[in-house]
Amino acid sequence: MNPIIKIPFYAKITLILLGLISITYILFIGQNIIVPVVMSFLFAILLEPIVAFLKSKLHFPHVLGVIITVLIFVLVILSLFIFLSFKISDIIEDFDKIERNLNIHLNNIQRFVRDNFHLSSREQKEYLDSATEDSMEKGKEIIGTTLLSFTDTILNITLIPIYTFLILLYKTHFMLFLSKLFKKESHPKLREILNQIKVAVKSYIVGLIIEMIVVSILTTLGFMIIGLKYAILLGIITGILNLIPYIGILFAGILSIVASLTGSPDLSIIIGVIVVSIIVQLIDNNILVPMIVSSKVEINAFVSIIGIIIGGAIAGVSGMFLAIPVLAILKVIFDRIESLEAWGYLMGDHLPKTYTWRNIKLPLFDSKTETKNILIKTDITVPVFTETTTETDINKKE
8 A cells, every 4th residue: 555645735835836837838938839739629629510510410431521621611711811801902002091191180189289288390209209219129129029920820820720630530549548548437537527628618619709790790880880981891800809808909999990091081980980899898898708708618707817918928819819718628627626626616706696686686796695605505614703803712713
């Protein structure tokens, strides 16, 4: 019988921190390899039902079913890319109009500053030159980084379909590999974890696609109402960029404002674009995300935000996009391993969202009610401390 070695708490914390640092460093230096593989894994989970349909209903061979599925996936992405390329080229042709209308707004701003702050156009130009002089070098670095990121993105776009094809092709092979890593007693638990990962990832990606379509439609309708040129193109771009947390919608708003200058220099169009973007974001954040996306992945907002920030620091925009599905996979694993169950609970969102008041469900903000419900569900008892509680009383209770 092997003796059980007990490790002190400080040693466990040290090992955990070293492990996290090592994993983060490996992810950072290997992001160009890891990110396409993880993206391909997610797409493979999404496309797997199509392969199953072709094999079971149409009786296609496995290899042929995988080839057709990946080809359909590539054709859909290429069609969207070609459509956007043609429309964006139309905006580029109107660049002279954009520059002319932008100069009109800049002159109006200079006139406003001159009349209200008594600064001449020459003084304003000197202030701008002095303010931008120090940032020129940073701008060059940003441009260089952007070009490198663009080349990496092009490389990933070519690798992802290949990786997706191979993951779908060797799905059974990988499953047998995982089964050989664990004892037969652990196979039911392994099967449960894999099934839950597939359900969570597939539901999340489908939710994102639905959110993208709805945001695109709402933005397009809003831009059409205010009479914005290229409303359909800008609506689709907004829906796609909305998939990138935080910075995506900001970039889409700036692009829409610039594109609005292709029509007329009227300031009301720019205000209309800002109002439509704000309204769509309110609908997205308060209705679409809680109902379509957040309901698919039970991760609380605090962990989500930290995960997105860490993902962005490690792998940029791709890391921010992959943060939530990776957290969902980790939560599924943690929830089903006894020693890691507490971490799964920490990542989850188990607080009640509503309470009933006269047959009407309202948001729950009462911390006492929340705590009571948690204690009832988890059968946890905690000591109640009052202002008169002393250290001796606590020791007596213990």
